[in-house]
Amino acid sequence: MAVYTHLGAEDLARLIGEYDVGSLVMAKGIAEGVSNSNWLVETTGSGGSGTRFILTLYERRIDYADLPYFLGLLDHLAAKGCPVPRTMHDRDGASWRMVEGKAAALIEFLPGVSPTRPTPTQARSIGAVLAGLHLAAADFPQTRANAMDFAASAAILDACGAAALETIDPALPAMLDHARVAAALDLSALPQSQTHTDLFPDNVLMLGEDVTGLIDFYFACTGPMLLDLTVTHAAWCFDAANAYRADCGVALIDGYQSVRPLTPEERALFADVAKGACLRFVASRAEDWLDTPDDALVTRKYPMQFAQRWQFYHDHGAALLAG
Ligand SMILES: Nc1ncnc2c1ncn2[C@@H]1O[C@H](COP(=O)(O)OP(=O)(O)OP(=O)(O)O)[C@@H](O)[C@H]1O
Ligand SMILES: N[C@@H](CCO)C(=O)O
Known part of the structure; x- marks a missing residue:
């Protein structure tokens, strides 16, 4: 509602x-x-x-x-x-x-529907459109700080507290330590632009393989373009059982690089930034989970979904840009 x-x-x-x-x-x-x-x-x-x-x-x-x-x-x-x-x-x-x-x-009003199970071709399209957005936004004269950066994620998980996090899932408190590691990352070598930072499929309208609309810019901010790419990768490239969809992952990065190739610094930090991106959604979802009564009409999003994706990038993230 x-x-x-x-x-x-x-x-x-x-x-x-x-x-x-x-x-x-x-x-x-x-x-x-x-x-x-x-x-x-x-x-x-x-x-x-x-x-x-x-x-x-x-x-x-x-x-x-x-x-x-x-x-x-x-x-x-x-x-x-x-x-x-x-x-x-x-x-x-x-x-x-x-x-x-x-x-x-x-x-x-823009036409289109949000994909529920994106195809690799759709993932390629959204990668290319995201890179186009980053290039087009480079000369936007205003800036906005990211209120949900890695330090904020760590602060949110810290405020939730390990005991409360454990009531959601016993594996969740460990994410607090990982969030502190992400918060200490030096991202200063990464090229910046204006970024969407919440480009989940439900914030994209498509007609077939064409992207007809990017919506819901209310987390947009100035920051590393790599963060936006990793948020989008984490949001688009896992199936309903949370298994990584390599076909979509490869297509999304290829699509992005067909418009803006990643720099060596971005390639080197891909896995670490992807892990930080996952923790941002672990944090906001955990906070919402603890704040939302069980009988509320609003559907809560499960924090562990992104904790599992964090684990995927931890184990395999470095290999995603190899070759
Ligand atoms: N410009 C647009 N053109 C067509 N449909 C749109 C547009 N903007 C929003 N919508 C529709 O309205 C719905 C709600 O928009 P949106 O997701 O921005 O809601 P919200 O409450 O602002 O954000 P959140 O998703 O964070 O709850 C979307 O799912 C989409 O169907
Ligand atoms: N897209 C986010 C909600 C908005 O931050 C999520 O799925 O957790």
Whole structure:
């Protein structure tokens, strides 16, 4: 369920009236997503604006001071031909406005569906698109620090505490030590750009083998491009039983390198950064697991899934870029 705030028909029509997109025809709450309230909105269109939009009301976990970065990055990337939604600007030129005390943005609707079992060809496509995003974002003038960097992961696991982590799984407390090791990594030699850092399949829209949309940029930040590649690798290249899918892994890295070859420093740090990437999701999932009551409507994501992927990169990560 992801409509936390009720907006009546008049509220929605008034809000849409602030934009040059024609008048409201339809608005339907979107069930997917857990962080924000989202509606699919249809309008009569105006001046080439298109007629379908996503209206997002930012509910939690988002600092409004970051909105110019998130929404400005979308516009920057869209202008360079990356498959990301453009943001609609209201008649005052603003990309977001306040509604019912919350920030709201109207974003271009993009076609496509999120793959549930990506094929190697789809993995290759997303690798190439991610590299294109990194190149296109290099001259984006704003920056944002990564609030979920390796030090943050270690701090989150530390705050959970070994005893609480053990209630989720006896193998979880060991991840705290591994997170401290990741936090001490020196990533300063790695080339940086603006990065998505949460490019799971559910944040990608595809039609067949083509990527039609990258969405949910609310963890985007300035940082090592390698981290973004390893997050995407860890999120796309394991099956439902958590076994590594080498066909997807090879295709994703090939696709990425077809657009931006990795530097020797990136190749050398691939396994360590992939392990840190896994720990970021171990940490956020463990924190959510402990914070979410058993009977909550929100589905909790299992931290051990990424602890097992950490183990995979620990055992095999160095070999993935060999040859
Ligand atoms: N620009 C877009 N074009 C088409 N569909 C979109 C677009 N943005 C979002 N959606 C749809 O809305 C759903 C919810 O969006 P999103 O995943 O961003 O939700 P959220 O609550 O903001 O994030 P989270 O996934 O972190 O809970 C997506 O699964 C997708 O179906
Ligand atoms: N994509 C993340 C949730 C957002 O950080 C996960 O699967 O844990």
